[in-house]
Amino acid sequence: MKPSPDERREARRTLATSAYSADMIRSLEQPFLDDGVPLMRIAAGSLASVADVMLTQAGMEPAEARIVLLAGAGNNGGDGLYASADLAGHGADVTVVATGRSLHQGGLDALLRAGGVVTALDPQAAIPGCEAPTGPDQASEELDQAVDLCRQADLIIDAMTGIGLKGALRGIPAALAAELGMESGLPDRPAWHYPAGQNGPLVLAVDTPSGVDIDEGTLPGAYIPADVTVTMGAMKPCLMLPPSAYVCGRIVLVDFGFDTSALVPSVSCMNAEDCAGLLRAPRVDDTKYSRGVVGLVTGSALYHGAGLLSSRAAASGNVGMIRYCGPEQVGNLILQELPETVLGRGRVESWVLGSGVPTRQAQEAAGPEGQDGQRDLIADILNRQAADLDEDDAAADPPVVADAGALDLLPDRLGPRTVLTPHAGEMAALLNSHGENVDGDQVMAEPLRWAVRACQLTGATILLKGAITLVVGEDGTDRPRVMTTGFGPAWLSTAGSGDVLSGTIGAMLAQNAGPIQDDATLMVDLTAAAAFLHGLAGSLASGGRQTGWEQPLIFDPRKPQDFADLVAEDNQPEGQGVVAGHMGQPIRAGQVADALPRAIGLVMSRAEGAAEQIDQSIQDGDDASQFFENSSLWF
Ligand SMILES: NC(=O)C1=CN([C@@H]2O[C@H](COP(=O)(O)OP(=O)(O)OC[C@H]3O[C@@H](n4cnc5c(N)ncnc54)[C@H](OP(=O)(O)O)[C@@H]3O)[C@@H](O)[C@H]2O)[C@@H](O)CC1
Numbered sequence: 318m319k320p321s322p323d324e325r326r327e328a329r330r331t332l333a334t335s336a337y338s339a340d341m342i343r344s345l346e347q348p349f350l351d352d353g354v355p356l357m358r359i360a361a362g363s364l365a366s367v368a369d370v371m372l373t374q375a376g377m378e379p380a381e382a383r384i385v386l387l388a389g390a391g392n393n394g395g396d397g398l399y400a401s402a403d404l405a406g407h408g409a410d411v412t413v414v415a416t417g418r419s420l421h422q423g424g425l426d427a428l429l430r431a432g433g434v435v436t437a438l439d440p441q442a443a444i445p446g447c448e449a450p451t452g453p454d455q456a457s458e459e460l461d462q463a464v465d466l467c468r469q470a471d472l473i474i475d476a477m478t479g480i481g482l483k484g485a486l487r488g489i490p491a492a493l494a495a496e497l498g499m500e501s502g503l504p505d506r507p508a509w510h511y512p513a514g515q516n517g518p519l520v521l522a523v524d525t526p527s528g529v530d531i532d533e534g535t536l537p538g539a540y541i542p543a544d545v546t547v548t549m550g551a552m553k554p555c556l557m558l559p560p561s562a563y564v565c566g567r568i569v570l571v572d573f574g575f576d577t578s579a580l581v582p583s584v585s586c587m588n589a590e591d592c593a594g595l596l597r598a599p600r601v602d603d604t605k606y607s608r609g610v611v612g613l614v615t616g617s618a619l620y621h622g623a624g625l626l627s628s629r630a631a632a633s634g635n636v637g638m639i640r641y642c643g644p645e646q647v648g649n650l651i652l653q654e655l656p657e658t659v660l661g662r663g664r665v666e667s668w669v670l671g672s673g674v675p676t677r678q679a680q681e682a683a684g685p686e687g688q689d690g691q692r693d694l695i696a697d698i699l700n701r702q703a704a705d706l707d708e709d710d711a712a713a714d715p716p717v718v719a720d721a722g723a724l725d726l727l728p729d730r731l732g733p734r735t736v737l738t739p740h741a742g743e744m745a746a747l748l749n750s751h752g753e754n755v756d757g758d759q760v761m762a763e764p765l766r767w768a769v770r771a772c773q774l775t776g777a778t779i780l781l782k783g784a785i786t787l788v789v790g791e792d793g794t795d796r797p798r799v800m801t802t803g804f805g806p807a808w809l810s811t812a813g814s815g816d817v818l819s820g821t822i823g824a825m826l827a828q829n830a831g832p833i834q835d836d837a838t839l840m841v842d843l844t845a846a847a848a849f850l851h852g853l854a855g856s857l858a859s860g861g862r863q864t865g866w867e868q869p870l871i872f873d874p875r876k877p878q879d880f881a882d883l884v885a886e887d888n889q890p891e892g893q894g895v896v897a898g899h900m901g902q903p904i905r906a907g908q909v910a911d912a913l914p915r916a917i918g919l920v921m922s923r924a925e926g927a928a929e930q931i932d933q934s935i936q937d938g939d940d941a942s943q944f945f946e947n948s949s950l951w952f
Pocket residue numbers: 346350356357360389390391392393394396417477478479480481482483484485486487488490491523524525549
């Protein structure tokens with residue numbers, strides 16, 4: 318039976334927001350290959366169509382383009398060879414640089430038939446019809462020539478390695494990547510994408526940029542940052558995780574029709590529809606208590622503002638009430654702006670602890686002025702969480718968000734109902750207090766590894782902040798649940814942004830108190846949903862389209878023409894390339910908190926199918942909605 322439009326939409330959303338390990342991808346491919354489905358030819362046709370669109374968008378005539386294919390010896394190279402054969406068949410000038418000792422035979426035959434030319438860089442290469450360099454000197458000369466050729470090309474297709482990569486690139490692929498791209502680390506450039514191809518050749522990566530670690534999402538060595546990555550069949554973790562996802566450019570996912578229903582994704586991405594499902598709709602019989610109450614032990618005699626910012630976000634985050642516990646000066650400041658706040662302890666459905674509370678060290682350095690009781694109260698609440706675990710009643714006390722100054726007060730054992738929200742430096746300190754030896758830069762270089770480790774060591778749900786934020790926690794299985802969200806602009810790295818995030822998470826937890834009691838695995842989703850809303854609020858406040866991550870464009874190989882239309886729609890009027898977007902404006906943390914209700918309203922109304930509300934806002938000339946509608950957030 319043909320799937321209904323709703324089923325198709327749902328299937329595409331799952332495809333775009335779920336990533337599977339290299340092994341799982343192979344298990345998804347296998348039944349198709351067993352049935353004789355020509356996946357490589359379908360992949361290649363899709364690649365050629367995307368290359369065509371990229372060149373056209375950059376103002377070039379595909380039939381006259383100079384294209385260099387960097388082809389490895391595996392099937393990734395095979396994809397590239399067949400695609401290049403298609404492009405050469407349409408008139409493009411194609412040179413293949415063989416980076417290994419052989420090339421995919423069928424792909425090579427097709428390429429040669431279409432008039433492509435091949436050079437080999439490895440003296441040990443045995444490629445029919447192609448002479449290998451005779452010694453190291455000639456090899457090094459050929460390598461330099463290949464680099465020059467690439468620099469002069471209109472388009473480089475990077476098909477050196479895909480899911481078959483082992484470790485960091487080595488040998489000739491590593492040398493080429495270091496010359497043409499990065500030897501290591503992230504490129505030193507602003508977060509927003511410039512129109513592709515402006516500063517050199519366009520780069521199209523086949524399946525993944527060669528050299529990024531497929532399952533861990535790290536950059537273990539040299540790689541070439543891509544303008545566009547065309548990925549086959551399903552998303553891989555490296556296309557969603559930081560830092561590798563930052564170097565993939567715009568992602569295009571070729572829909573082979575894989576059946577993923579039996580697999581739990583390695584990584585999932587929070588998205589508008591799932592977020593909408595987690596926001597509690599107000600009811601006719603609601604009271605301020607039934608909508609959830611957030612308690613905050615944030616801000617301190619030393620740092621007042623964080624108390625206000627976290628309260629402002631919590632109060633704006635779709636709950637009935639907030640209670641603030643803290644020094645009188647901070648309480649007064651909050652009351653001036655949020656007169657609806659209740660001061661002092663009482664029944665709450667979630668706790669937000671530690672934002673703007675000094676660490677032990679900072680408190681000691683401040684002397685008597687730093688003694689405001691906040692740390693004692695936080696320690697008390699956290700110890701109750703630990704006691705609940707000891708008494709096998711993990712849900713007895715409300716769930717907790719522990720940020721900043723709460724992170725050095727954690728008891729030895731926590732459960733998933735406690736969310737820790739460290740930045741990289743705080744994460745390193747947390748790990749080191751549990752016997753690891755790591756610094757903030759190492760955490761940034763391997764965020765998944767260290768977030769999973771922190772989750773194992775503490776038992777808590779871990780949120781690691783970044784342009785792509787990572788959430789790791791319990792999944793009820795032997796594997797952790799890993800979610801990402803990158804729907805926010807880089808403008809969000811600003812003072813107080815983390816305080817707004819902790820308040821937003823607190824609100825998300827309070828409105829879901831009942832469901833959390835029954836199911837602790839919801840904590841990862843709720844935390845990621847709060848980070849998603851925080852990002853969306855940042856986008857609305859900044860008025861820009863730059864985000865840490867964008868959902869892939871889906872390429873349907875049965876309807877290649879649809880893709881050109883999709884790209885045309887996806888681009889802003891002023892956009893000149895597949896990855897062009899506009900940057901928006903700087904924001905302050907308070908503006909993010911203020912944009913939160915609007916972000917929540919937009920997400921919730923869409924979930925109920927009330928697209929009209931958004932359309933109406935657009936007709937009314939509401940720029941924020943215009944932005945929202947133009948983004949590829951929805952399917
Ligand atoms: N099966 C199909 O029909 C379909 C396959 N598809 C495509 O196949 C891809 C997977 O192909 P694959 O399994 O052949 O592995 P692949 O990514 O080409 O890598 C192997 C090559 O990399 C090399 N290499 C490895 N590590 C390296 C290092 N550190 N440094 C340097 N080199 C290194 C390794 O060299 P070797 O170790 O042998 O010397 C070998 O030459 C997948 O990503 C997708 O694009 C899709 O189109 C769907 C249909």
